[in-house]
Amino acid sequence: MSRAVSLSACVAVVGLSCAPPPDLSEFAGEYAFKDVTTSAFEPDPVIGGWSGMALFDYDNDGDIDVFIANITNRPNHLYENDGSGNFSEVSNAAGVRFTADNSVGAGVGDFDNDGRLDVLIARQLDLGGEEGRQSVRYLKNMGPDEQG
């Protein structure tokens, strides 16, 4: 899918403006950063309305992974770091790919002191229009602990 088609789909599905990423090449030599988003993330995380993220080692393998809170009826995402700064989506396997969750932010901590970092997701309920839904989702990490 070309970037143009992908962005059109984003506007149609999400209802948000999805401006293309800025071309940072014009700053070459002036900045210490290089935009490697499309080569580092698989799949390219272009679709969605990211509203928050948490950086933590969800699988206790020593590298920092990325959790994305996604609003506007898009699923949350979890990207696993391969240790060299390349990320693969593991949302389904990790059980965090909730759709229509209206997630607006995420925080991380080992809330139960079991050696695994857990996640609290803040949710905006008025977008879903459903009664009785929690304004926070608490995800207890059941993966490997610090000993593996």
Ligand SMILES: [Ca+2]
């Ligand atoms: Ca990790």
Ligand SMILES: [Ca+2]
């Ligand atoms: Ca890893």
Ligand SMILES: [Ca+2]
């Ligand atoms: Ca824990």
